[in-house]
Amino acid sequence: MGRITVAFRVFFAALASAAKADRLQASLDGAVLPKVHADEKRLPEPKRPEPTAPARSEAITLLAAMQREARLVDLVKQPLADFSDEQIGAAARNVLGDCAAVLDRFFGLAPVAAEAEGVLCDVPAGYDPGCYKLTGRVEGNGPFRGTLVHQGWKATTMKLPAWTGAKNSALVIAPAEVEILPSLTPES
Numbered sequence: 798m799g800r801i802t803v804a805f806r807v808f809f810a811a812l813a814s815a816a817k818a819d820r821l822q823a824s825l826d827g828a829v830l831p832k833v834h835a836d837e838k839r840l841p842e843p844k845r846p847e848p849t850a851p852a853r854s855e856a857i858t859l860l861a862a863m864q865r866e867a868r869l870v871d872l873v874k875q876p877l878a879d880f881s882d883e884q885i886g887a888a889a890r891n892v893l894g895d896c897a898a899v900l901d902r903f904f905g906l907a908p909v910a911a912e913a914e915g916v917l918c919d920v921p922a923g924y925d926p927g928c929y930k931l932t933g934r935v936e937g938n939g940p941f942r943g944t945l946v947h948q949g950w951k952a953t954t955m956k957l958p959a960w961t962g963a964k965n966s967a968l969v970i971a972p973a974e975v976e977i978l979p980s981l982t983p984e985s
Contacts, residue, residue: 861969862899863896865971903957912945917943919941
């Protein structure tokens with residue numbers, strides 16, 4: 798019964814590893830093999846390099862979404878001198894609303910301070926300067942009390958889509974759009 802077990806182990810070892818199959822073949826051919834100790838460290842099999850994704854900044858991804866869904870770049874790059882204030886305001890209203898939707902979807906924006914702007918706000922001692930910007934007469938280490946001028950903003954999530962496009966278009970914010978005209982063919 799022991800030989801059958803050994804035969805199965807050898808069979809599956811040879812299937813699983815080319816190196817073991819070579820050693821088994823050499824052994825069957827009568828070659829003297831070096832002794833392998835169980836405590837010897839095995840060399841790890843070399844890792845295949847994984848294909849790298851095209852490089853694209855998350856900033857470009859965000860800007861591309863703002864252009865695609867809100868036409869933000871079009872509005873900003875438009876020569877405004879050609880339009881009246883009313884026309885600019887009407888265009889900006891739509892663009893700003895669509896930009897807000899993109900920002901909420903990607904970042905889940907929420908105010909840093911819970912209080913409404915214009916009311917008294919308490920800032921604890923040892924506050925994080927990344928969360929609070931103090932202006933006016935700031936003395937000591939706090940706690941502080943003052944009027945909330947701006948609630949601040951923080952992201953509650955970050956869900957930017959991963960770039961899957963080609964490397965040469967990684968910096969493209971919006972592709973050029975070309976409308977193809979129907980072919981003019983002579984009538985028969």
